[in-house]
Amino acid sequence: xxxxxxxxxxxxxxxxxxxxxxxxxxxxxxxxxxxxxxxxxxxxxxxxxxxxxxxxxxxxxxxxxxxxxxxxxxxxxxx
Amino acid sequence: xxxxxxxxxxxxxxxxxxxxxxxxxxxxxxxxxxxxxxxxxxxxxxxxxxxxxxxxxxxxxxxxxxxxxxxxxxxxxxxxxxxxxxxxxxxxx
Numbered sequence: 001x002x003x004x005x006x007x008x009x010x011x012x013x014x015x016x017x018x019x020x021x022x023x024x025x026x027x028x029x030x031x032x033x034x035x036x037x038x039x040x041x042x043x044x045x046x047x048x049x050x051x052x053x054x055x056x057x058x059x060x061x062x063x064x065x066x067x068x069x070x071x072x073x074x075x076x077x078x079x
Numbered sequence: 080x081x082x083x084x085x086x087x088x089x090x091x092x093x094x095x096x097x098x099x100x101x102x103x104x105x106x107x108x109x110x111x112x113x114x115x116x117x118x119x120x121x122x123x124x125x126x127x128x129x130x131x132x133x134x135x136x137x138x139x140x141x142x143x144x145x146x147x148x149x150x151x152x153x154x155x156x157x158x159x160x161x162x163x164x165x166x167x168x169x170x171x172x
Contacts, residue, residue, distance in 0.1 A: 037172040047170030 008072040013042045016061050016068060031056040080104070093161035101155035105148050112144020 017024060024042060028035040033053055040046050054065055061068075083100055086092050 033172070040170065041172050045170060046172045048168070049172050053172055 007047070008074075010070050010072050011041050011044060011046065012068055012070065013038070013057070016063060017042075020061055022061070027057070027060055031060050033057070093158060093165040095162060098155055098159045098162055101151055101158055105152035105155055108144055108151060109148035112141065112148060116141065 017027065024038050025035060027033075028038050031053075033056060037046075037053070041049065054068070057068065058064060080100075083092065083097050086094060086097060
């Protein structure tokens with residue numbers, strides 16, 4: 001897919017928060033990322049994420065980036 | 080300029096409106112600097128000369144408005160690049 005086409009990355013932050021029993025507010029307080037930014041991420045309005053933010057979220061939720069994001073319409077072959 | 084300062088105060092100086100404002104300001108300064116010095120001399124020569132010719136009209140011309148106008152135009156280009164960079168990081172968390 002050419003890089004200038006719209007992205008199809010889906011963020012599963014809401015599902016992970018429910019799974020871990022955490023609220024967005026609690027996550028924001030724990031990792032120091034603003035509630036506004038986490039809300040942008042959760043509501044699929046983010047266009048890019050800093051690696052530092054990604055690291056902080058994965059540490060707080062004990063997950064990997066692949067648990068947090070998926071690309072719609074792409075089947076993972078597990079290579 | 081007050082609008083530009085207000086936008087800067089809100090932390091949003093790099094928007095298309097600021098670029099337009101600065102470009103307009105650059106044009107106004109350049110026109111003022113180049114055209115205005117000639118106008119009084121042109122009017123005098125035209126009224127004094129019988130055939131309406133303006134040959135031999137000399138007017139003191141300052142380069143300062145031209146330099147300032149070009150600097151403001153350069154600033155407008157910097158703001159244009161800033162606007163593009165701002166668009167690039169919109170939605171970055």
